[in-house]
Amino acid sequence: MLEGKIIKFYREQQEIKQKDLGEGICSTTHISKIERGLTEVSKETIHLLSERLGIHMEKEIENYKSIDSLLKEWHESIIKKLQNKADSIKKRLEGFHLLQIQDFYRTYTLILSRYHLFSGENQHAKRLIEEMEMWSGLSPYEQNMLLHINGIYHMRVNHDYFKAISVLKKISLDAYSNRECFYDLAVAYHSIHSNVLAYFYANKALQFFVEMRSFSRMIESEMLMLLQLEQSDDSNVESKEYQRLIDMAEAYELEHQRALLHHNYAYHQLRSGEFKSASELYKKSVNTRQPQDPNYLGSLEGYINALTKEGRTSKDELLQIIEEGLTLSQKTENKTFYHFFTLHKLNVNEDKKGYFEYLEDKAYPHFQEMGYVLPMEHYGVLLFDYYMEKGDVGKANVYARGLMEKFRKNNQFV
Structure with a gap:
């Protein structure tokens, strides 16, 4: 009985003993049975107990049902990478006391860890993962969602792609219907240069995102598939494929995806020796992003690379852009791009x-x-x-x- 769960939650939260809650209303034994849903109870008794706890039962039942619905919507918004919607739902959820009830706490914590990883709040995610790994008696769904979260953490935070693949491959889709994990497997395989498997899983992810009607994730999956084709020995990727996806991103006002596409199309042009076109595309990607965007440094580095290879930009101008990259990579503690920009500086200065x-x-x-x-x-x-x-x-x-x-x-x- 839902009323019993709610009564137990607020009683324990207020540190009231069963006998004190039931005094003058019903026995301690009856309170115990109400909380465990083992007995029928009159509306009058529920009203008196709720009044003593200072809650409005009908409102609390409405909140309970809202939380259940919002948690599902929140998880879906994270899967679809809808940052504003995810932020808004998180804020709404935090207004519910019942969020800490046993029925919701584990689901909320699992989704919250996904939210932190999605938002780049890695230390918060790490703390929750450490807590969740101490849990016992997880349901099959919870076990598999935790595997997914760990796989994402190993890949995005630890950059341990082999460990990420090992963890993600353990997920049972019979118990966990979120086939988004195919995309994460594709990214992990792409990161270790396993192009065939990256393409295979990106294609499976694409089918899932088509079913979800998530245009942003569809574009990301297709883009990942293009990257695999491009890196194969018999690559025959045409520019029109990138332009098609760019047009789609513009049509749906997907700025993040459009910036990614400009970046990847630039790399395609760079590999083809089209350095002028590559520099223009990298510049578009840089201009679309904010410096605090984790992908900003990547596009800036690509821009310098293309300009250097094109050979028409002055040494002073190149060094000025390189210094921007060095300063920003130091500020964000990004060692990888600090090394790249340092190599660019030494190269431009002709210090072999x-x-x-x-x-x-x-x-x-x-x-x-x-x-x-x-x-x-x-x-x-x-x-x-x-x-x-x-x-x-x-x-x-x-x-x-x-x-x-x-x-x-x-x-x-x-």
């Missing part, structure tokens, strides 16, 4: 010796530690060529061994 010393001593070890496959491969080749050019075969072989691991197969030839 300083460039390779910094790359070997600082940047490359960081990329190894973080598990960044593409930078490791790219800079591994540069370091190999550098030491071969110097005639230091021993040093060159250190990087050659790392590159050869990519092609090592478990074949059984004689």
Whole structure:
């Protein structure tokens, strides 16, 4: 009986004993049965108990039903990446005392941890994850949602993509119907340069987001699929595919997705040697974002890279943009982009010796530690060529061994 749950919650919250609550109304035994839903109870008794607790029962029942509905809506808004809606629902939920009732507490905490990860509040998410890992008697749904949250945390915060994949692969969709986890698997596989599996899971995520009619997540999934095709050896991605998605993002006023598309289209043009077009697209992405946006530094770095390769921007102008990147990466404690911008500075200053010393001593070890496959491969080749050019075969072989691991197969030839 819902009334009993509500009475028990407010009684315990106000630290009132059962015998004191029931004094002059009903026995302690009857209070116990009411709270456990084991007996029929008159409206008059419920009214008297509610009055003693200082609550309006009909309003509390209405609140209970509202919380249940709002929690589902909140989770969906996070899945669809609707930040304003998620913020608004969180604020509404915080106004309900009943949010702390046993029926809702675990669900609320699970979704709250997702909200913190979604909002970039990683320390808050970590604290909740540590609390949730101490829980016992989780339902199958709760177990699988916690797996999803842990997988996201390992990927986005720890940058441990192999651990993220291991955790996300344990999710049972029979108990947890949120197939958004396919997208997270796709991102994790993309991050370790496993293009086939990244494409496979991005396609499965796309089907889920189509069913949800989440246009922003549909665009993100298609964009991730394009990236996999682009990085394959027989890539034949046409510019019109990016333009189609950009037009869709503009039609639905999806600024974040449009900035991502400009960024990825810029990289496509960069790989194709279209440096002028790449710099213009990176600039559009930079202009769409705020400096505090985690993706701002990535687009700014791409802009510098394209301008440098185009060769038409003055050294002073390039160094000015690089200093912006260095300052911002220091302010946000982003070591990865601090290394990138430092390498750009050394390159623009034509300090080849300083460039390779910094790359070997600082940047490359960081990329190894973080598990960044593409930078490791790219800079591994540069370091190999550098030491071969110097005639230091021993040093060159250190990087050659790392590159050869990519092609090592478990074949059984004689």
